[in-house]
Amino acid sequence: MKSLVINTEPDSPYYPGVFFNAETGVCEISGESYMEEAYKFYLPLINWIKEFVLNEKRSLELNFKLIYFNTSSSRLILDILDILKKFRDEEHDVKVNWYFDPDDPDVKDEVEDFEIESGMDINLIEMT
Amino acid sequence: MFVNAPNYNNIIAYHGPISLNLTSFVGNYMKESVMADQRVITRIFKVFIELVQNVSNYSAQVNDKLQDEHQKRNGIGWFSIDENETDYKISTGNLISKDHGPILLRNCDQINKMGEEELRELKRQTRKQSSIRDVGAHIGLIHTGLITSNPLDIDISPVDEAHSFFRITAKVNKAINN
Numbered sequence: 001m002k003s004l005v006i007n008t009e010p011d012s013p014y015y016p017g018v019f020f021n022a023e024t025g026v027c028e029i030s031g032e033s034y035m036e037e038a039y040k041f042y043l044p045l046i047n048w049i050k051e052f053v054l055n056e057k058r059s060l061e062l063n064f065k066l067i068y069f070n071t072s073s074s075r076l077i078l079d080i081l082d083i084l085k086k087f088r089d090e091e092h093d094v095k096v097n098w099y100f101d102p103d104d105p106d107v108k109d110e111v112e113d114f115e116i117e118s119g120m121d122i123n124l125i126e127m128t
Numbered sequence: 129m130f131v132n133a134p135n136y137n138n139i140i141a142y143h144g145p146i147s148l149n150l151t152s153f154v155g156n157y158m159k160e161s162v163m164a165d166q167r168v169i170t171r172i173f174k175v176f177i178e179l180v181q182n183v184s185n186y187s188a189q190v191n192d193k194l195q196d197e198h199q200k201r202n203g204i205g206w207f208s209i210d211e212n213e214t215d216y217k218i219s220t221g222n223l224i225s226k227d228h229g230p231i232l233l234r235n236c237d238q239i240n241k242m243g244e245e246e247l248r249e250l251k252r253q254t255r256k257q258s259s260i261r262d263v264g265a266h267i268g269l270i271h272t273g274l275i276t277s278n279p280l281d282i283d284i285s286p287v288d289e290a291h292s293f294f295r296i297t298a299k300v301n302k303a304i305n306n
Contacts, residue, residue: 011149012149012152039260105167
């Protein structure tokens with residue numbers, strides 16, 4: 001299985017950077033996310049996660065390092081968390097870390113809402 | 129068209145088709161030009177993106193004479209960012225279908241009557257019910273009301289038999305309480 005890599009581009013800062021490492025299972029989504037038709041961007045990420053967990057059967061760690069995401073993107077992030085929660089309930093080894101920007105006064109509440117909605121545990125870590 | 133607000137200084141205003149690149153450019157321009165606590169700038173950026181993307185996605189007016197096929201679908205409307213001593217005011221305006229007016233009025237009235245925990249619960253319920261293929265998650269106005277902790281100020285004026293004009297203003301306080 002190949003890693004999934006999407007680099008951030010200065011002329012389209014509304015797409016986040018993605019590095020899903022197929023060798024280590026450590027995955028990262030970083031930057032800003034407020035593109036049009038968010039599902040077109042996120043569906044390949046969701047499919048990669050499903051394939052990695054179900055076919056590779058190895059542990060997966062997802063690190064969110066988003067400094068901004070709009071409400072459309074939040075719907076897709078919730079979908080990812082729902083899927084990871086389902087995998088965790090099936091005894092797959094999955095873990096989610098959320099690196100938060102201390103200059104964002106609302107992010108802790110947003111992550112707490114994701115936890116409540118999905119039932120997935122999220123480790124909050126301050127960005128340095 | 130633009131709201132002339134006494135005692136407010138204008139930071140930026142625009143009227144026309146609203147593309148994603150324009151939204152991104154102005155949002156980043158605002159980040160560099162506004163002199164405020166970084167946490168306040170973060171909130172202005174969030175509110176700006178949500179409200180302006182609503183215009184781009186849902187305005188009842190587009191310009192199909194533009195060359196680019198994608199730009200032809202960008203909604204037309206206006207936005208402005210203004211500041212006074214105590215807050216930043218982010219406003220947008222766009223044409224809507226007359227049928228949508230009462231729905232927007234009802235939604236904003238509901239948001240304005242709710243406290244923080246009620247808004248968070250409404251946001252969670254509404255997001256969960258939305259489809260991942262929808263243009264938005266239908267929580268932009270709830271989220272805006274939640275993070276600004278101020279009532280949404282809206283106005284809907286009749287334009288013709290089929291359309292109304294929708295104007296919304298959200299205020300971001302300069303003082304951060306949390």
